Amino acid sequence: MATVVFAPDSFKGSATATEVAAALAEGWMSVRADDRVVPMPMADGGEGTLDAFEAAVPGSGRRPVSVTGPEGVDREASWLLLPGGIAVVELAETSGIGLMPALAVFDAQTAGFGQAIAAALDAGATRLLLAIGGSASTDGGAGMLSALGARLLDATGSDIASGNRGLAELAVVDLTGLRPLPLGGARILSDVTNPLLGPDGAAAVFGPQKGASADDVPVLEAGLARFASALREAGVEVDPRTPGAGAAGGTGFGLLAWGAELAPGAAAAGEALGLPEALAEADVVVTGEGRYDSQSAAGKVPEYVALLAAAAGIPALLAAGSIAADPRGFAGAASLSELAGGSAAAIAEPLRWARAAGGALARRFAPPTP
Known part of the structure; x- marks a missing residue:
């Protein structure tokens, strides 16, 4: 059994961080039902x-x-x-x-x-x-x-x-x-x-x-x-x-x-929410945002979560509406647009495809051997 923290940002204009975290966790549990899931929706100071x-x-x-x-x-x-x-x-x-x-x-x-x-x-x-x-x-x-x-x-x-x-x-x-x-x-x-x-x-x-x-x-x-x-x-x-x-x-x-x-x-939100402490007790963290691109490394939620995960010695996984840059620092990634067959379908039903992304990432996750 693994402890999995779900710490996405909102998918702006489509779904709140709370909704995305819940959908990712639901998808994950459909594959790995014995894992302990910890939703910790994140924010960077914007809406949500x-x-x-x-x-x-x-x-x-x-x-x-x-x-x-x-x-x-x-x-x-x-x-x-x-x-x-x-x-x-x-x-x-x-x-x-x-x-x-x-x-x-x-x-x-x-x-x-x-x-x-x-x-x-x-x-x-x-x-x-x-x-x-x-x-x-x-x-x-x-x-x-x-x-x-x-x-x-x-x-x-x-x-x-x-x-x-x-x-x-x-x-x-x-x-x-x-x-x-x-x-x-x-x-x-x-x-x-x-x-x-x-x-x-x-x-x-x-x-x-x-x-x-x-x-x-x-x-x-x-x-x-x-x-x-x-x-x-x-x-x-x-x-x-x-x-x-x-x-x-x-x-x-x-x-x-x-x-x-x-x-x-x-970083300020993560500190206030206790994310570093949560990751210290976790085996893997799943983060994400609506569009992962070259700007995501400039202080956005996924990059911050990945850095915390590296410090905690655990893998970070990425779920994003679309992925337009190499997701460096992540052990795996899932694009809602690819799963849905296009961006329009993903935007129309973001939570459906977030659940699918959670399941896809769970199937790829190999917990460390004790």
């Missing part, structure tokens, strides 16, 4: 982070919160309270691109994310884990900081408009009312290493994904640069070139300005 933590941490609980959505409309969301007073707040839940009825690159904003953080602080959170993937905006986290008590003012002393559009009129940032970090601090969970500005920055790289035209990008960039300058004049010493400052339309920069610390999303 709350679900992963909720499924993996006993005693965690969702807390509802009313927020202003990225499009400026009130909506219901939630954050997660873990034992010990740790709060997990997910930007995709409150200010994510998936919440937008239509893309609005200049007007989408992050106030809802800040409101959820404030709610966690009001509830007595002693430490924050802030997952910032899946943003709809390019406001540099201005809306988030405003919701936490900062004031962003134009030359007349009036509050600026929300979103990147308002940054064009920004003259002064007043931080006197900004709420302090909790005693245990705040960690930013993100797998993005882009700076705030420049050709690899938030506007140039992520603006087009949020609806920006080629002519829009320089305008977005100018707004972010103005925001960084105003924060510097307010006494905030955060370098816009910091890797990760450009994450989530520059929300990484806004959080750094607040005093939060950047952490690789997958």
